[in-house]
Amino acid sequence: MPRPRRSHTLGACRTCRRRHVKCDQKRPACRTCRTLGVPCEGFANEVRWMREGNEEDKVEEQNGTRRHLYTEQSRRSMSTSLGSNLVSGSISASLAEIDLKTRDPEHPPVGDIVIGPFGVLDLAPTESQKMQQTQQKASEPDRETPPSPPQTAQSTAVQETQVELPTLDSPSYIDDFLHWSDILGLSPEQPGFFQPTMLDMDMYLADPIPEPLPIVDMEPGNMAIMTPPRSAIEMASTFLDAAALADAPSLFKHFNEHVVPQMVIMPLGDKSPWRMMNLSAAMATYNDLTILGSQNISHARLANLYALLACAAVHLSSSQSSNISTEHWQQAAGQMFEQARDHMQKSLKLETCEPKRAKYKDQLMAICCLIQYTVISGQHQHARSFMVNAEYILRRRGLLKHRISQKSRLLHHVYTWLRLVGESTYVLHDYHPSASFIEALNANFQRPRLEGAAERLTESNPRLDDFLRLEAHDSDSDLNINEPKDKQIGLHDIHLQDSRSYPDTLYKQIYGIPETWLSLLSQTTRLANVMETFRLAQQSCGNISVEAWETLHRRSIRLENLICSCDLSLTRDPSKPHDHMLRALNAALVIFFYRRIRRVHPAIMAAHVDSVISSLEAFTSALHRTGLGAAWPAFIAGCEALTAHRREAILAWIDNAIASCGPAGFSAARDIMVELWRRQDEHLERNRGESMPTWTTFIQDRHIWPLFC
Template sequence: MSRIFITGATGYIGGDVLFALTQAFRNSNISALVRSESRASQLTDKFPSVTPVIGDLDSTAKITSEASEADVILHLASSNHLASATAVAQGLTESKRQKPVWIQISGASLLSGPDITANAYGEPRSQEFNDLQGISEIRSIITSSPKRAVDNLLLKLSATNPHVRTAIIYGPLIYGRGRGPVNQRSIQLPDLAKSTIQHGHGLQVGRGLSCWSNVHVSDIAQLVLKLTQEALSNSQNLSIWNENGIYFAENGKMPFGEISQRVASFAAEQGFIKDSTVRGIDADAADKLTAHGAVLWGTNVQYTAARARELLGWQPQGPSLEEEIPRAVREEASQLNSKLMLQRNRTLTGCGTCRSRHVKCDESRPECQKCQQQGLTCLGYERQLIWAKDALRDCPQDPDRVFRRPLFSTEEQERMTRMTVDSLGRQSATAALTKLDGEHGRADSRWEQDPFQGPFGILRLSPSATSPGGHDASQPDRAESSQAEWDFLWPSLDSAPTIAEDNHLFDGLYDITEDVEDVPRADLSLEVDPMLDNLEVLLPDPLGIISDELVGQQTPLQISLIPNPSLALSRSKYIPSQAPELLRYFKENIISLSFPLKNCRKCPWQAIHLPTAMSTYAELSIQQTASHTRLSLFYSLLAASCLHMLSRNPNAVDLNTSSKGYKEIAKQHLELALNEEVLGPRRAKYKELLMAVLSMVMLSIFHGENSNAQAFLVDAEYLIRIRGLPKPHKSLKVRSLHHVYTYIRIMAESTLDEEIDLSLQKSDEVGHNDIHLEVMGQWRDTLYPDIYGVPESLMTLLSQTIRIANERELLHRSATVDTNVLQDLEKRASLLEQYILSWEPPSCPHPSLINHTAIESSEESENHTTQLLMRAMHQALILFYNRRVPNISALILQDTVRKCLDFLRRSDNARADSVSNDTAILWPGFVAACEALDPDLQRGLLDWLVTTGQRTSLSSFSVAAKTAQMVWDTRDQAKDYTLSWFDVLKHERCPIIAT
């Protein structure tokens, strides 16, 4: 029985190929590499005859073992994963099979190199390839491309192993719905359709004249089947395999501009967009819409699949691209529909029929036109009041559905509002209530006059209406009062969630425990301090005013202080009496603690903070307890509301005290949460805990406590590293929180002056955790001198240079730049330049660098070598700073290049006389070589790179030498000496890590 081993079986192409294999080779033993048990379950559910092999592309031992036992290996998971390809090759060399075959999938972007090099995205190119007549030209392109390491491995394999046969398939624009078990979606066409619908118009890169050949995914699968059949038939046709085994697959071609127009036109016809015009975008914009969008939509890949047609009898049978476009657009619109539904403007005033059908009503009177067009009976707009009496609760409902709708029209509501305002006259609502309260409290008051002040009044009861215990019967029951405070929540429950992809914005109000796996059940047996039973007697209310009055009040307000934070830290049943008002104020007036996110539907303060605070209020009301994390969110929201009120009424001095008090309670709860609820059995939900930390960061910033804000940012980073980054799937809420953290962190680091100070001493905790060398200062336990022979101070300066350069680039990309941020950045850059230029190597080498067993002369020689290497690194750092930050012309920096080369040569000479190991650092030589303009300097540095590479047998030195030569050639052609190696590498898309 033949054996077939396939990778990528849960992917788009591999899944479709597996479907075809199971239909065509029912008697073969098919095994598939899958990365997890869950993927294996999905695979076997659809293809029971397939044997799953658990592992990923880095499981080289398993891949080698499976490849050595297979007649045919279909490596369809990746076109550039060299480790897995090498494992396949190793398995084939060990194979006992007579003529094993390796079929590899690759990408046709191989042919788009000229467009990328010329930056000619969206432009036409007439060159068309033929895999039969032009096989030698295609083979030459493959062998000359260093990125095609896997393809070259296949071409060379048969030369050393004649019994192995290989074939490579280069897929073009592949479209169509796959038939695999998991991923059934392509990339180029679906992403174009998705972006078109999201933007409301068509999109094309540049002029849209670039063109790719295209083929249906099922036709790719058929080509793989044809080759598999040839493999199992032991075909000896040399024109099919090995150096001739290069296959294209196509069913025509179409320029991307035409594809975009067809997509936009169909989307407009179906009502998915309103504008069918196609607008051009640049390469950067395309890359933001989809990964490598500039290449996938803006380059040219045109070829004829002659080899498969003539030698294998392959013919494409799948639908054409023209036929596929409508299906792809519909599918993408369907995928986006759930998000769009949340954004539709449905009202509570539609007719009963439209509301039952969940469609938008045109609200025509007396019957809506939509019902008439559909031939449906319009149920009208009649208001129906249903009284929830006990006797009727168990009765069957009326067959006509009752829909919630406003009791009063907008005009009526406005009229009643004006009546309420007019009834107050010139007095404020607070003054009216105070007057009522004062008159009612007078013992001699008989209320002969009308007991009303504006819209407010007092219900007069007979003096005999007292309870047996002597208490006033008119005193509202505490439970009823508490229930009244909930009234503000119900309108929110009636409205649709405001955050896209989140249908559970207010779930916490009904399901207090929420996710059982993430949050432990509340400890209802928690003992409460007996003093807390009388908190409302011991401590005054935190806030005794209404938010409406805070906005308009002009006189100083007397506000009671908040409870003692130390008492509030017990998870007690105490709830600030003004909590409902502050929660509502936050929802209606603040929305977000980050102003740029105020109108963003993905804002975590809308999606997480407010719903969690409201849910915590429910927990405190019902269960009388909550976790420290949720209490921190609750009190931080109250603090934010008080602070916002204070900004509108600066005379209300006690608001500042209340805000600080609530913030202090939130801070102490957060500190307890970070100690108790990050890990372990009581751990809190990750997004709530991170939300609490970020809220404290913002509150600290608002109160001018920048040191506290920095400390909380460090806490946030710690939390992200141990709880956030390990998550295999990051939800929209989690990703939004990570983006908020990154934004705040970058903004903080770009505006705080104290960060650049080399004289500071790092603590052990900071030194151990500063993995990016973000903190300036000295650390006594650094290992950089031990490992690289370079002081940490030099590496820290390099790290700071990179960060400032990146921040400058981001600022310059922005359409609008904050001048204050730019000034602060320039100040930091100037200070950093001063540190770099004044840097000197340590006067005493690191103790571990001294070989106490060696002779004195050897010690001195080794230390001298290290000092020279430091000097070379320092000169390279000066070059790097001047090119990356101020971008000084390379003409001015030639003396620095000469110094760097001199120190490198002297370091090599000193090393030759020492007893140290033969090591070298590439980075200074690479930077200096790239900035060298003088021919003598270029030859000297090129010679150093080549010689050092030969001496150390490290290929990275030769790569660096070739890169430097490419930089020289590009700079000479452009005659632009401000063009840096960084610009050239970014343009050529050939990054290098010069370690």
């Protein structure tokens, strides 16, 4: 008679059990895992009951090693033998007898206590140990011991029942099963201690996006306070987690009230992506860790949590209103940043592809928050790597989706703002002409029609953009700002290489600026990089086609007309503070164009510098506070100021921003401008016939990257 079939299988592999899918139990690797292309983690050695007779299948005995239990007869004999040795045939009576013998002070137990089947280890010292302790006490000098206070009956009872509790400094406060000898000698300076490296940006720039990173068999990044850590590094992360989470509520509040307003260039209310997405996700992760005790939290969510806390902590370190010392917040910010960077590295390696794939929005939120931390703290050495990794995530996962959700679009807009404004002041490229640039130069920077923007978006391996390529269209049609963009191009044009208008843009809702301004900034930055490479190619190669130069020159003239016409088209309404900031941005964009493209003398741009200064002062007066994230126009205009009253006005505005705990970009802008002004004054006194020192040459000499995004 055939046995009835079960509704579920009991011998599934570990991978199928974790993924909650049906396993066909084929060994050594099940067919389900092989079909999905995931590694099969094998089968557990499960318990199997003995059967009567010889009905077992020989094939089944070969499928793994099984541990058989005792037979029915053996178990009955064992039970009878155990019960015969019990006191009064009862387990309770036997345990009570053991308890009585161990608590009798007049008759201490000698050796092991054996009652029935129970054996209790005697921990009393042996005779040799007692003799050794006596000799040690005799060899020590006599010490005066203070008289002990009289003990009452209540204190005596407390001492009898008191148990030694672990203190906060005691390792047993965290877990009794931890082995602390591995962690006591470990320091952050030692090799391998929290030194994660992000994806190398030089590996991917101007190259096809690589294949998915290999999946390493690693447990998900859970909080070490929930389970005993298995290594010294996990043990160290326990302390960092506890320090970060202790200040989390106050840091959440500070981020919401003080940090978010400084991430935008003008106030727009409470509808900010940082509040709606990053802050909400970080608080949900915090609740899962502390209240719900969840163990299945992705590295991407943890990276966003610690990056957000790091942003709040580093801002508090420069705040004068905090009651806690600056050193505390600086140390906390550094520790939480290392935690966030470590989780982000693991997410890029383990959670970009299956089977431990994290949500796309979680990854992009975390990497954008890490970029924002470098902006607030001024750590430009990490920003470049984060930005390239953000584009890697966006191109690998976001742009390949058939439908881009509203939340994903918000994150794309945040990334575009950070990348474009940050790229405008990045002049540390290797401008020497590459083979691809020489090829584009010989083709006069023209591409066939079939390789337009829409077709390039559908490529299987789109390249990461390093802003050293010029995607030219026929007759520069991408600069027709009055024409609408196609929806597909508008959603995928993450660097705004196409300056045509897109009706569904969200930059005004997020940052209060039109998309046209950002696209013109992107076009100017890209054209300036290409023309800089062209100049070096002209010096090294010599035989440069005149047609290529005419193509670049014609594009620069068209771009100049667009930028200047946008500056003149603004309305002059003093009652609207946003109009003052837009005038400052547009005037600064004109200065930026003539500095990067035309390389004119600063004296020619004096009127535009005055326009930026007056607009920023009017904006501050209208809002009764300093411009929030407006360090970019102040820096661009201040570097071109030659007279004393213009420099003093710029410095006064920036000093007010620094006093209101602005980002580190304000302090960086002030330091660069003061040193640049000194060099310019020396140049005007000695070498009037040579080129005037500018902020681009100064940054290249110092090899720094000021971030104003």
